[in-house]
Amino acid sequence: MIAKYIRCDVTSQMRPEFSKGQGLWQETAPCDGFISQLGGWERTTGKAIILALWRDMNSIQAFMTLEHDVIAENTNQAGTYSAISVSYLQAVMTIPGSIERSEDRQADCGFMRIADCQVSPTKADLFIQEQQDLWNPGMQKLEGFLGGHLWQFIHEPQRYLVTSYWLSEEDHDDYVRDHFPLLKQQAASKIIATISGHQVQTEKSWKITL
Structure with missing residues (x-):
């Protein structure tokens, strides 16, 4: 599974237009290989953050070639943001949600927490193991936890999300x-070299689920 991780700088004045356009990406739903999409506004910076999940890179490349530009033109978002960053991430681990809500995952997500971590290659295995053995069970104790993912940036292999x-x-x-x-x-205190976080209040109109 691949994630397309999008960050956009949007002024407060342009938020309504950007959000309206973002809702039109619902046309992505029937595309081959598409899984789901979630996004919203970062609580501190106000950035728009979108996470789109796809089956594999071939599906994304086919979408970019055949459908992306037509949908993008219809959304009329080009003038609503001042900067955009796009990264592609490979799934390392799927994190199950709490037993009470294990079936929900992104569909009912009202809030997304993102941890952006730089990890030395020599400590990558320890980082992944600690996520599985410590952090996942810790979150799964809470009924409001719907699940999550651990990702590795394809073009920055020392960076995880x-x-x-x-x-x-x-x-x-x-x-x-x-x-x-x-x-x-x-x-452990020395596994992660650097870490930054994002807290995203999700927008219902931006969600795309099959």
């Missing part, structure tokens, strides 16, 4: 307040 999907921002805040501090104490 952890995306976690939550029923609401309040559910994520409960995790940060009541569970995260203890998990952090148990985590």
